[in-house]
Amino acid sequence: MDITVIIAAIAGLAVGVGIGTVIFKAGLKKKGSAIITEAEKEAESIKKDKILQAKEKFLELKSEHEAQIAKREAKMQERHDKLKSRERSASQMLEQNKRKEKDVDRLKQQLERKLEANERKEKDLERMHRQQVEQLEVISGLSGEDAKAQLMEALREEAKTEAAASIANTIEEAKLTANQEAKKIVIQTIQRTATEQAIENAVSVFNIENDDVKGRIIGREGRNIRALEAATGVEIIVDDTPEAIILSCFDPVRREIARLSMHKLVTDGRIHPARIEEVVSKTSKQIEEEIAEIGKRTAIDLGIHGLHPELIRMVGRMKYRSSYGQNLLQHSREVANMCAVMASELGLNPKLAKRAGLLHDIGKVPSEETDLPHAILGMQMAEKYGEKPDVCNAIGAHHDEIEMKSLISPIIQVCDAISGARPGARRQVAESYIQRLKELEDLAMSFRGVEKAYAIHAGRELRVIVGSEKVGDADASQISFDITQKIQNEMTYPGQVKVTVIRETRAVNVAK
Missing domain, CATH: 3.30.1370.10 (K Homology domain, type 1)
Incomplete structure (x- = not known):
């Protein structure tokens, strides 16, 4: 009984499941059809929207393209107009060039006609000149070459005389101007430099x-x-x-x-x-120690920096050295100050000049004995301790042992001479003083036509008397120049020597 009920229940359940499945499939199929229909409608709507968007985009792109085409056509039209304008301008320039070429041709023809006329005139002038020269030769009895030679000789003598006079005047003017400027600079330098003797x-x-x-x-x-x-x-x-x-x-x-x-x-x-x-x-x-301190203090007082310690020591040793009775350190300080002033007046480097002036006599205080001149020895020391080439050259050349290669070198030489030539700065032996005067007079007497020579003003001036019958006025100027050159080349002297040549003609008669 129980089994039958169970089987019947199972069978009813199976039938119910089958009927439910059929009903579910039928509902599912109906829903699927509805979904598909709805999807198709939505797809159709989306399609229409996309087509409308595509048409709008196409119209937009079309309008942009047409605008670009219109813009390009406008630019092309503008370029076309410019080209036409340039063509017109080129045509006008060509016409103007053609007119100018015609004017040039016309001017060229006129010039050629004038040149031909000038050539004819030149030929006529040459013919007339030859005729006049032939007439002059007949009248004077001289050939053209002889007359030309005489004329050239006369002109040469005249030019020589005028040139000598002009040279003398120029030299005097240059000397006057140069002496004034030089004296001004030297006097200012000396006045601005005061040291004890x-x-x-x-x-x-x-x-x-x-x-x-x-x-x-x-x-x-x-x-x-x-x-x-x-x-x-x-x-x-x-x-x-x-x-x-x-x-x-x-x-x-x-x-x-x-x-x-x-x-x-x-x-x-x-x-x-x-x-x-x-x-x-x-x-x-x-x-x-005191020597080193003196050297440092001197360098500081003069504003000189970067000196090698050995050079500083040499500067200090100058205090205990003398040159012809003049204290070497005071002399070097004086020369340094004068060099700085003179270099400033001449537009040069005053610091470099002051440095060279202080060191110019370091060859007089060597630590070892040597037979070299003090200028050369000082130059070698300066080179050894790293001084600049201009400073080394100024030290070595201040007594003319070597060639001067910088503008500072002659300043050092001049200031050294000024410092040593001051009255009372150095002692001079009377014999050497008299010997120098005698050498000056003997040098002047060695020239032709010189009758007497006198060295005056402590050897600063040399007066030379020449014979008027042997020496002319132009020759007197030349003798004065030659004597000064010989003094410069052969003698050593402080300052400068003025040479005056005196020529006079005396006419003496006796009434009886």
């Missing part, structure tokens, strides 16, 4: 309070004085001079070391050979 010699005097100190300095059997002389290299003269001891040496540095050492020994009171060596050694170091 210092005359030094080869001895120093050590003052003492009483003569008892002399015995202590001499020592037992002269031991102390011998030790001092050996340590300092200075000759110590102890004589009857009251309250003074003489220190004699050509080296001022050694004299200064000896003077300071003796001052320390006398002040301390302990004077014996061991103490003397100790004091001299300390004093020597002190002097070396």
